[in-house]
Amino acid sequence: MDMMRRWLDLLAGDPQADRAVPPTGFTARLTVLSAFAMAFLAVFALALSLATGRLADRWSSELAKTSTLRISAPVGQVDAQRDAALAVLQTTPGVASARALTDDEQRALLAPWFGPDLPIETLPVPQLIEIIEDDAGFDVAGLRARLQAEVPGAVLDDHTRWRAPLVEAASRLRLLGIVSMILIAGATAAMITLAANAALAANAQVIRVMRLVGAQDIYIARAFIRRFTLRALTGAAAGTLAGTLAILLLPRTDVAGGFLTGLGFQGWHWLWPLIIPILAAVVAFAATRHAALRTLKEQS
Amino acid sequence: MIELDNVAYSYGGAELFSALNLSLAPGSFHFLTGPSGAGKTTLLKLCYGELTATAGQVRLFGADARAMDRNAVAHIRRRIGVVHQDCQFLDHLSVAENIALPLTVSGRTAQPTDVTDLLGWVGLTRQAAQTPPELSGGERQRAALARAVIMSPDVILADEPTGNVDAEMSQRLMALLLELNKMGKTILIATHDLSLIRTAKAQVSARVLRLKDRKLQLAGADL
Ligand SMILES: Nc1ncnc2c1ncn2[C@@H]1O[C@H](COP(=O)(O)OP(=O)(O)OP(=O)(O)O)[C@@H](O)[C@H]1O
Ligand SMILES: [Mg+2]
Numbered sequence: 453m454d455m456m457r458r459w460l461d462l463l464a465g466d467p468q469a470d471r472a473v474p475p476t477g478f479t480a481r482l483t484v485l486s487a488f489a490m491a492f493l494a495v496f497a498l499a500l501s502l503a504t505g506r507l508a509d510r511w512s513s514e515l516a517k518t519s520t521l522r523i524s525a526p527v528g529q530v531d532a533q534r535d536a537a538l539a540v541l542q543t544t545p546g547v548a549s550a551r552a553l554t555d556d557e558q559r560a561l562l563a564p565w566f567g568p569d570l571p572i573e574t575l576p577v578p579q580l581i582e583i584i585e586d587d588a589g590f591d592v593a594g595l596r597a598r599l600q601a602e603v604p605g606a607v608l609d610d611h612t613r614w615r616a617p618l619v620e621a622a623s624r625l626r627l628l629g630i631v632s633m634i635l636i637a638g639a640t641a642a643m644i645t646l647a648a649n650a651a652l653a654a655n656a657q658v659i660r661v662m663r664l665v666g667a668q669d670i671y672i673a674r675a676f677i678r679r680f681t682l683r684a685l686t687g688a689a690a691g692t693l694a695g696t697l698a699i700l701l702l703p704r705t706d707v708a709g710g711f712l713t714g715l716g717f718q719g720w721h722w723l724w725p726l727i728i729p730i731l732a733a734v735v736a737f738a739a740t741r742h743a744a745l746r747t748l749k750e751q752s
Numbered sequence: 753m754i755e756l757d758n759v760a761y762s763y764g765g766a767e768l769f770s771a772l773n774l775s776l777a778p779g780s781f782h783f784l785t786g787p788s789g790a791g792k793t794t795l796l797k798l799c800y801g802e803l804t805a806t807a808g809q810v811r812l813f814g815a816d817a818r819a820m821d822r823n824a825v826a827h828i829r830r831r832i833g834v835v836h837q838d839c840q841f842l843d844h845l846s847v848a849e850n851i852a853l854p855l856t857v858s859g860r861t862a863q864p865t866d867v868t869d870l871l872g873w874v875g876l877t878r879q880a881a882q883t884p885p886e887l888s889g890g891e892r893q894r895a896a897l898a899r900a901v902i903m904s905p906d907v908i909l910a911d912e913p914t915g916n917v918d919a920e921m922s923q924r925l926m927a928l929l930l931e932l933n934k935m936g937k938t939i940l941i942a943t944h945d946l947s948l949i950r951t952a953k954a955q956v957s958a959r960v961l962r963l964k965d966r967k968l969q970l971a972g973a974d975l
Binding site: 660 | 822829836844853854857858859903
């Protein structure tokens with residue numbers, strides 16, 4: 453509560469104190485520009501973390517529940533083997549449902565590679581059966597053994613082979629996104645500290661005079677803190693807006709399975725970017741306060 | 753108010769003065785004279801906590817200056833009005849804003865009438881909106897005096913407050929300082945201007961101190 457009031461006080465400002473310390477136009481513009489750039493980057497890091505987080509969740513939860521059975525057989529035997537496989541699956545404990553994909557569905561799967569209207573009936577395309585497990589799951593080795601005996605052309609793919617590295621990669625990407633955000637915050641703090649130190653050095657004589665007439669360190673520091681916090685907030689707000697717009701304007705196609713285009717925000721996640729300017733302001737506040745109080749201590 | 757006990761000071765090299773004693777009683781009026789370079793400005797700096805004595809003790813309002821942290825010094829400075837030899841203004845602010853600065857930095861809002869009254873008192877009403885570099889030397893010194901008194905301090909330390917003004921203006925400034933003394937303020941003025949000292953001695957019982965050869969002595973009646 454007290455903290456809150458101090459913040460509001462600070463942002464409301466003391467116009468007279470602000471006038472006492474002359475603004476340095478160059479430092480001001482550089483600070484706003486850097487905050488803009490950092491916020492822009494932070495939006496992408498944030499989007500990356502959220503999107504890869506979603507992917508990892510989906511791959512590990514949804515796909516974990518499904519497997520695929522592929523039947524490759526001479527054209528005449530496909531139907532017979534399919535029915536045999538379905539019969540085996542129906543009597544396998546742990547299988548919630550098993551369903552052969554229709555020609556249309558198989559054609560849709562191949563369309564990204566071979567184009568539309570593929571004459572799938574005349575091609576030796578394997579028949580796919582989608583298996584959905586129940587919560588208990590089935591015994592993969594046992595099912596493989598039964599299938600080998602009864603449906604020689606069947607190959608069971610329980611997806612773990614390609615799912616595990618993908619989930620791993622998605623988690624790693626998410627981690628990289630989070631690390632990037634931390635690095636961006638650190639770089640922002642460093643840059644604000646440098647800018648604040650430059651402003652403090654440029655105003656050494658002003659600070660001297662303010663001290664001579666009885667100004668306390670915190671009063672002098674506040675003039676700098678307020679200024680840099682507002683600059684960082686302004687720059688970061690603009691940068692966040694620009695970054696969010698850029699993501700909003702990403703081309704949206706679902707053809708490629710939404711992997712690349714999944715880089716974005718969904719639902720209430722659109723609120724996440726709002727924390728970037730706030731975070732930038734908090735970082736600027738802390739960095740300037742630290743730099744100012746330290747410099748003022750050294751200068752006396 | 754301000755007491756110096758066996759104080760010595762040196763800027764690293766030889767001692768500027770040593771074994772110096774001074775006590776400014778409430779309501780007293782002192783002059784500080786001495787050759788250029790004797791250390792008058794340095795002595796004043798000890799009195800408002802800008803410098804710390806290399807030996808001895810400086811007590812400001814009863815507190816040991818050496819033991820004060822920066823916040824305490826800031827508070828002490830609000831009770832001591834200083835006219836600096838080199839004025840020390842913020843050149844990007846107007847004269848009126850500079851005069852109000854001690855109020856501003858202590859978190860009080862300057863009453864416009866206070867500033868206007870003071871500007872009239874030192875004859876700078878016309879120059880209120882100008883910046884300090886646009887003023888003449890004497891105008892700057894008058895503005896410095898106005899800034900020194902705006903907080904209604906208990907003590908006023910003035911370093912050559914009439915260094916750049918003509919005889920008439922210096923008499924007027926002296927009259928202002930005498931008026932402040934009558935209001936009960938403790939005053940210490942460093943100056944070379946003997947006529948100024950004579951004017952004052954005619955009106956108040958001012959003590960004249962002479963800083964020379966590293967010693968502070970009470971000047972004789974020959975002034
Ligand atoms: N910051 C400093 N560093 C080193 N020496 C200094 C410093 N300030 C003053 N001095 C030296 O100390 C001596 C006393 O200086 P001070 O300004 O106190 O003299 P003053 O009596 O006020 O002279 P004036 O009448 O010319 O104003 C001078 O010789 C000066 O060179
Ligand atoms: Mg001097």
